[in-house]
Amino acid sequence: MAKQRVLSGVQPTGNLHLGNYLGAIRNWVKGQHQYDNFFCVVDLHAITVPHNPATLSADTHAIAALYLACGIDLDCSTIFVQSHVSAHSELTWLLNCITPLNWLTDMIQFKEKAVKQGENVGVGLLDYPVLMAADILLYDADKVPVGEDQKQHIELTRDIVDRLNHQYGKPNQPILKSPAPLISTDGARIMSLTDGTRKMSKSDPSDLSRINLLDPPDVIRNKIKKCKTDPVRGLVFGDPERPECNNLLTLYMLMSGKSKQDVAAECQDMGWGQFKPLLTETTIAHLQPIQDKYKQIMDEPGYLESVLHDGRQKASEIANQTLRRVKVALGYSLPT
Ligand code: TRP
Numbered sequence: 021m022a023k024q025r026v027l028s029g030v031q032p033t034g035n036l037h038l039g040n041y042l043g044a045i046r047n048w049v050k051g052q053h054q055y056d057n058f059f060c061v062v063d064l065h066a067i068t069v070p071h072n073p074a075t076l077s078a079d080t081h082a083i084a085a086l087y088l089a090c091g092i093d094l095d096c097s098t099i100f101v102q103s104h105v106s107a108h109s110e111l112t113w114l115l116n117c118i119t120p121l122n123w124l125t126d127m128i129q130f131k132e133k134a135v136k137q138g139e140n141v142g143v144g145l146l147d148y149p150v151l152m153a154a155d156i157l158l159y160d161a162d163k164v165p166v167g168e169d170q171k172q173h174i175e176l177t178r179d180i181v182d183r184l185n186h187q188y189g190k191p192n193q194p195i196l197k198s199p200a201p202l203i204s205t206d207g208a209r210i211m212s213l214t215d216g217t218r219k220m221s222k223s224d225p226s227d228l229s230r231i232n233l234l235d236p237p238d239v240i241r242n243k244i245k246k247c248k249t250d251p252v253r254g255l256v257f258g259d260p261e262r263p264e265c266n267n268l269l270t271l272y273m274l275m276s277g278k279s280k281q282d283v284a285a286e287c288q289d290m291g292w293g294q295f296k297p298l299l300t301e302t303t304i305a306h307l308q309p310i311q312d313k314y315k316q317i318m319d320e321p322g323y324l325e326s327v328l329h330d331g332r333q334k335a336s337e338i339a340n341q342t343l344r345r346v347k348v349a350l351g352y353s354l355p356t
Contacts, residue, residue, distance in 0.1 A: 026055040026202070027161035029062040029102065032079035033071070036086050037230040038303075039210035039220035042274050043167045047204040049091040051165065057097035058159050058335060059087055064102050064109065064151060068144040069137060085324055086233060089314035100331030102155065107339035111154040112147070114346055118183055119150055128172055153177040157196045158339040165202040168209065169219075174201040188349040195349045196342070210271065213247035216263030234311060237304045244300045255287040255295055272299045275306040 028048060030040060048059060061083045063076060080101055087099050102108050124130060124146050134141045144151075152173050156164055157180075164174055178198045185194040212218045212229040220230045228243055235243070248264045256262070257269050257280065272295075273283045287295060317324060347354060 023054065023056045023096075024162040025058070025159055026051070026163045026165060027058045027060070027156050027159045027199075028165050029060040029065075029155060030083055031062050031066045032076065032083045033066050034079065034222050035232040035234060036083065037220055037222065037232050038271065039230065040222075041090065041233055042210050042271075043204075044165065045087065045090045045092075046274075047165050047202075048097075049093075051202075052093055052096050055096070055163065057092075058100070058161070059092060059097055060100050060102045060155065060335070061087075062102045062152075062155065065148060068142065068148050069133065070140075081324055081328075084328060085314055085317045086310075088317055088324075088327070089310045090233075094327065098331045098334045099327055100335040101328055104328070104332040105158075105335050105339050107158055107336065107343040108151065108154050111158055111339075111343050111346060112151045114350060115150050115154055115157075115180055115184070116147065118187065119180055123176060123179065124149060127176065129169065149173045149176050150180070153180050156199050157181065158342045159335075160197045160338075160342065161199045162197070163202040164199050165204070168203055171201050171203065174199060184346070184349075195346060211263065211267040213243060213267075215248065216265075216267045231303065233307060234314065235307075240304055240307070241300050244296055244303070247296075249292045249296075253289075253291045255290050257284055268295070268299060272302060275299070275302045 026048070028044065030036065030044060036045070048057065061080050063080045066076060066079075084099055084101065088094075092099060127149055130146055130148065133145055137145065153176065156174075156177055164170075164177075166174065181194075181196045181198045184196055189195045210220045212220050212224060213231070214224075214226060214229040218224075222230070224230065228246055231240055231243055247268070249268070250262055250264060252262065252265070255265055255269055257266055259265060269283055269287060272278075272287070273280055276283070278286070290298075344354065
């Protein structure tokens with residue numbers, strides 16, 4: 021039987037942090053061998069809020085290199101850049117025309133991000149989920165590994181599929197395939213180092229709030245030294261009064277690869293003065309091989325370009341076939 025297909029992506033806005041890695045890429049790596057995978061760098065999504073043209077291209081390459089450095093295996097996975105495959109933009113337009121406006125104005129993430137943009141909300145921000153639907157649907161993806169916060173976008177994608185199939189498909193002959201979200205349960209939600217109630221985020225103005233995958237050891241040491249804790253001795257998981265404690269223990273669990281029970285037992289009598297150096301050294305040791313591999317990839321002239329070139333070819337072939345299928349269903353004349 022053919023393997024099921026997986027598609028996912030990350031935006032190239034600045035550096036990847038531990039939240040992106042533990043909530044997304046690490047899970048892609050763990051599951052990749054049972055699937056046929058497509059991982060894209062979603063650079064078209066990156067301009068839905070104001071962006072910096074001077075860094076977009078370098079950021080895009082950095083994310084692709086980090087996919088490889090984190091262990092994405094080209095034997096079972098294809099890595100490509102969203103804007104390199106023009107079918108993404110084209111299918112977005114076709115899907116736009118069958119998507120009711122109120123489906124988009126109701127999306128939680130749109131409302132949250134729109135508030136932050138004030139008067140300056142672009143149409144692209146509203147359309148973000150339709151572009152994401154196009155990303156997924158072009159590859160007939162069965163599964164989409166994402167964080168909990170992206171679940172609503174997958175549901176919207178399924179609604180768009182139903183509507184398109186219903187309006188333009190024949191019974192038992194769907195035009196597009198409905199994807200399912202793949203949400204990992206273990207520690208998918210990593211919180212800020214400066215506020216354990218908020219998600220670790222690229223948009224937090226303070227760099228002390230996150231650990232970036234490429235932070236050098238002394239930066240990691242400083243961030244963990246300064247991170248928020250509480251005055252209680254003895255460290256426990258799951259106390260709602262101690263969100264920072266839960267977050268830091270979770271980080272330690274994921275960085276060390278130990279089980280929750282083992283970490284709970286190991287840390288139950290510790291104070292922060294003993295725990296922080298332990299978390300620091302474990303994190304540095306976990307990130308070292310990723311950083312070494314990243315450097316090696318970036319130092320090899322032409323390597324990343326060739327990976328993205330091959331990825332583009334493989335992705336385009338599949339995406340163009342799907343686009344064609346949709347165009348035919350909508351009644352378009354195709355160029356000969
Ligand atoms: N919206 C996703 C996020 O912020 C990124 C994304 C864009 C994506 N297109 C996708 C994720 C397609 C999965 C599949 O995390």
